[in-house]
Amino acid sequence: MTDSQPKISIIVPCYKQAHYLDTSLKSVLDQSYDSWECVIVNDGSPDHTEAVAHKWSEKDARFNYLKKENGGLSSARNAGIAVAKGVFILPLDADDVLHPNYLKETISVFDTNKKVAIVGCYSIFFKENIDNVVMIHKPKGNNCRNLLYVNQLVATSLYKKQLWEEVGGYDESMKDGFEDWDFWLSVTKRGNEYAIVPEPLFYYRKASQSMLVDTIKTKAEKVKEYLIHKHREIYIEDFDNCVRVFTHHLVTSRRKEQRLQQSLEYKIGKLILKPFKLLGLFKTKTTSTQ
Structure with missing residues (x-):
């Protein structure tokens, strides 16, 4: 890695969420750890995502802009990661927020534990603003078996780009959500472990209407059925x-x-x-x- 090459690439897909994008990108700029780049992916959004992205690209050269035809969240993440220069990847949705020490605390785990492939943290679920806390999500475990029935890891967890390459990226056929759960299963069933920083370093916006909310209400069973069939070997191993x-x-x-x-x-x-x-x-x- 050269001095100009960022260690972490933050991938921010945006579709119809330009009104949140400023807040999300400011949380990136405010990081206490500075070896990063941020790839803003306009997933064919009909709003003013492009104008917001250009504003941040002009403000700091570490922000890069990528525009593509609409293909869904997995497609947008894959497109951003494909051009990413960092050794580590951090997906960040356009309506979510990072604590200023997120990168510093999570990357330090990789420096001290060479076995770890993914690092997550405690997450604050909020409505409207980060002070309006709904709940605090505290992930458990460290391996594939802990992910079989509950997705312990939020999408915004730091991992090695090499893992994305090994499993073929995010499943672009999963347009109804849980694509991050599928990705974590694909990564950890190969023997990779994850670690959790026991601090609330990530703020997840809990919207009344979203793709995930719709999936949980109407499609969760169907998506879980797809996951079980796709990863049947690990569920068979855990049959009882x-x-x-x-x-x-x-x-x-x-x-x-x-x-x-x-x-x-x-x-x-x-x-x-x-x-x-x-x-x-x-x-x-x-x-x-x-």
């Missing part, structure tokens, strides 16, 4: 535990349904709808006699 986990999910779902049916609101709703059901039956019988 896998059965326990999914049985637990079924039991939990049934209990929730039973509690709902026993709730006062459910009983009142059935009572209110009963006349309409009777009316429907009456109409059906009348129609059948004509």
Whole structure:
């Protein structure tokens, strides 16, 4: 690595989030660690992403701009990483924010632990501004088995670019989210380990509407099915535990349904709808006699 080559490449895809981009990029500029470049990827965004990106590129030469046709988050990340010069990669969504010491604290783990391939941290989930904290996410574990049923690592975790090359990048067919979970499984099932800095160094914007929110509400089961089929060998290795986990999910779902049916609101709703059901039956019988 030459003196002019950055050690870390931060990849910031943007699609319809130009209104957040300034805040995200300022958190990059404010880093206490300075051996970085930032690749802003305009994923065919119809808003003013390009104007914001040019402003930051003119402000600091470490910001670079890449424009491409819309292809989804995985495609945008892959495009940015393909031109990245750093030894390490940090994906950062355009609406999220880094703590000023994020790079300094995470890169130091690689310096002290040569076995580690990915470094994450505690994350603050916030709404509107970083002081409005919703929850603090504290990842656990250090290997593939810890990622099988819960995605412990947020997308904004630092890793070696070599890993991206080895697994073929992010899966561009996954346009409904969880592409980072798939990527971590692809990396760790090869024997690579991750480490967690036990400090809240990353701020994740919890939006009321987003691709991830939509996936969790309507498509989570389908996407998880895809993940299990794609990485079936590691789930087969964990077969007994896998059965326990999914049985637990079924039991939990049934209990929730039973509690709902026993709730006062459910009983009142059935009572209110009963006349309409009777009316429907009456109409059906009348129609059948004509």
